[in-house]
Amino acid sequence: MTRIRLMRLAAGAAMALLLAACASTPLEEQPPAPVADSGAQPGASSGASGTDARAVARVDATTRGVDPLSDPASPLSKRSIYFDFDSFLVKPEYQGVVEAHGKYLVANPARRITIEGHADDRGSREYNLALGQKRAEAVKSRLRLLGVSEAQVETVSFGEEKPAATGTDESAWSQNRRADINYK
Amino acid sequence: MPRLIAHALGLLAALFLLSPVAAQLRVEITGVGSNQIPVSVANFRRDGEIPQPIDEIIRTDLQRSGLFRMIDAGAVPLSESSAVNLSDFKGRGADALVVGSVARLADGRYDLRFRLFDTVKQAQLDALSFVSTAAELRLNAHRIADRIFEKLTGERGVFATRIAYVVQLGKTSFELHIADSDGASQQTALRSREPIMSPSWSADGSRLAYVSFETGKPVVYAHTIATGERRVVANFLGSNSAPSWAPDGKRLAVVLTRDGLSQIYVINVDGSGLQRLTRSAGIDTEPAFSPDGRFIYFTSDRGGGPQIYRMNADGSGVARVTFNGDYNVSPRVSPDGRLLAYIGRRGGRYQVHTLDLATSQELALTDTALDESPSFAPNGRMLLYATEVGRRGVLATVSVDRRAKTTLSGPSGDVREPTWGPFIK
Numbered sequence: 001m002t003r004i005r006l007m008r009l010a011a012g013a014a015m016a017l018l019l020a021a022c023a024s025t026p027l028e029e030q031p032p033a034p035v036a037d038s039g040a041q042p043g044a045s046s047g048a049s050g051t052d053a054r055a056v057a058r059v060d061a062t063t064r065g066v067d068p069l070s071d072p073a074s075p076l077s078k079r080s081i082y083f084d085f086d087s088f089l090v091k092p093e094y095q096g097v098v099e100a101h102g103k104y105l106v107a108n109p110a111r112r113i114t115i116e117g118h119a120d121d122r123g124s125r126e127y128n129l130a131l132g133q134k135r136a137e138a139v140k141s142r143l144r145l146l147g148v149s150e151a152q153v154e155t156v157s158f159g160e161e162k163p164a165a166t167g168t169d170e171s172a173w174s175q176n177r178r179a180d181i182n183y184k
Numbered sequence: 185m186p187r188l189i190a191h192a193l194g195l196l197a198a199l200f201l202l203s204p205v206a207a208q209l210r211v212e213i214t215g216v217g218s219n220q221i222p223v224s225v226a227n228f229r230r231d232g233e234i235p236q237p238i239d240e241i242i243r244t245d246l247q248r249s250g251l252f253r254m255i256d257a258g259a260v261p262l263s264e265s266s267a268v269n270l271s272d273f274k275g276r277g278a279d280a281l282v283v284g285s286v287a288r289l290a291d292g293r294y295d296l297r298f299r300l301f302d303t304v305k306q307a308q309l310d311a312l313s314f315v316s317t318a319a320e321l322r323l324n325a326h327r328i329a330d331r332i333f334e335k336l337t338g339e340r341g342v343f344a345t346r347i348a349y350v351v352q353l354g355k356t357s358f359e360l361h362i363a364d365s366d367g368a369s370q371q372t373a374l375r376s377r378e379p380i381m382s383p384s385w386s387a388d389g390s391r392l393a394y395v396s397f398e399t400g401k402p403v404v405y406a407h408t409i410a411t412g413e414r415r416v417v418a419n420f421l422g423s424n425s426a427p428s429w430a431p432d433g434k435r436l437a438v439v440l441t442r443d444g445l446s447q448i449y450v451i452n453v454d455g456s457g458l459q460r461l462t463r464s465a466g467i468d469t470e471p472a473f474s475p476d477g478r479f480i481y482f483t484s485d486r487g488g489g490p491q492i493y494r495m496n497a498d499g500s501g502v503a504r505v506t507f508n509g510d511y512n513v514s515p516r517v518s519p520d521g522r523l524l525a526y527i528g529r530r531g532g533r534y535q536v537h538t539l540d541l542a543t544s545q546e547l548a549l550t551d552t553a554l555d556e557s558p559s560f561a562p563n564g565r566m567l568l569y570a571t572e573v574g575r576r577g578v579l580a581t582v583s584v585d586r587r588a589k590t591t592l593s594g595p596s597g598d599v600r601e602p603t604w605g606p607f608i609k
């Protein structure tokens with residue numbers, strides 16, 4: 001347990017250093033600094049009720065500056081939604097992934113994404129381009145329902161032009177029928 | 185030492201890629217027509233070093249159409265001035281005889297001549313001479329084949345027309361090629377690290393519109409072939425695709441997602457005058473003008489799966505056209521407006537079909553399983569399409585009576601998105 005926490009600390013510190021070193025990351029895209037908020041609120045509430053003068057409100061600064069997008073344990077690390085043949089329906093097993101991105105985008109209104117729709121290579125290239133677009137739009141409309149603003153999401157389709165897997169069987173085709181979420 | 189070897193290999197690879205032969209398409213005739221006209225094409229008399237096998241090009245052209253059967257004329261060359269015994273050829277079963285010559289002139293050009301005889305009527309049907317550069321020789325051989333085709337069938341030949349197609353040579357190597365109708369003399373009009381799709385010829389054959397992903401998303405361009413001059417036709421938010429020239433050469437139908445899902449619009453070549461034509465809740469794509477410009481055929485999933493619909497060129501009067509099967513895409517109308525060609529999925533196989541627009545009679549033309557992108561030859565006799573042989577994209581032709589079939593295959597690259605160009609005046 002301790003070891004895991006230590007490792008997390010180390011990882012968090014490394015990530016913070018990385019992000020600090022990354023000059024191209026705009027400041028407004030960082031999650032809000034927790035120090036002022038969490039420091040002020042417990043103090044105010046305890047002062048009002050006056051229950052325990054010796055209470056210690058713990059502040060965790062280890063996640064400061066860490067973007068949950070970079071956390072491999074976060075559902076945000078999943079960026080692909082897969083579809084059935086000739087379908088653009090977001091299946092129940094991908095609701096969680098879509099919701100995680102929706103919440104993140106609502107909390108970070110400056111972040112913008114492109115949703116890339118893809119199709120397997122059977123049939124017409126133009127129809128597949130349109131189908132990829134329909135898949136990307138299906139994911140976008142889910143995000144919009146979660147409160148993500150129109151300006152945050154652009155959709156684009158690559159149809160069958162950028163397969164994730166090459167091959168002429170269902171295992172390759174199923175990997176190619178997808179929508180990828182890319183953060184800008 | 186290993187570096188030297190790597191350099192040598194690199195040089196070899198470069199030479200291979202640069203060699204025009206490496207990219208040349210090869211014609212393989214896999215089916216023949218019925219009621220073929222028996223013809224003898226004699227070996228042409230050659231005077232000097234001749235860079236093209238004129239007689240062989242003419243024979244292959246005629247055979248490829250599926251309408252002719254070659255009768256051996258013997259090894260002895262026969263020129264337009266040779267004394268020929270037409271009865272002799274009639275006796276061998278030939279209804280027509282072609283003779284000719286090609287001679288290198290002092291200025292480096294070539295004098296190409298031919299005569300066409302009717303062995304039954306014992307009369308000359310045609311004769312012509314061309315003076316051409318080395319580069320024009322092959323085209324002029326196709327022109328001779330076109331004249332023979334027209335004299336013997338009463339219809340215009342398409343051998344001197346051109347085709348355009350896309351070839352993928354590597355993961356980040358795409359080229360738009362223009363070639364003779366037999367796949368020879370291919371030239372690269374565009375190279376890109378990103379995919380190229382949906383080339384469409386203007387009615388005069390001088391320009392191609394296509395979709396290029398070179399900026400990271402699909403954008404529609406119009407490209408003047410002779411000069412390489414390009415202009416962006418449609419680059420709106422979202423994707424821009426499926427260009428189809430109106431017969432007037434001034435406007436194009438395109439598919440945009442700027443208002444949501446793929447819908448059909450018309451736009452002027454210079455990008456002005458955008459007008460939305462379809463308003464469906466689903467996919468509307470692959471617009472194709474009828475040759476008279478009155479109708480636009482297109483693919484739509486408004487009824488569930490993709491089917492082909494027709495509307496007036498102003499977007500009014502939409503009617504469904506295909507009813508067989510649950511997947512019909514990529515419509516193209518024949519030059520006489522009578523046939524619709526498309527890809528239909530039947531029993532899991534994607535094949536070229538035609539629909540007689542007057543009788544609604546459907547005909548499956550191919551035996552392959554992964555066909556795409558059918559387009560009519562400008563005389564309406566044949567269709568060019570893409571299919572897969574051994575997991576590689578190749579081009580193929582089939583006659584509209586489904587009897588004559590050929591495959592055009594190159595030794596490298598994944599060939600796709602073919603489209604047959606118009607007659608050139």
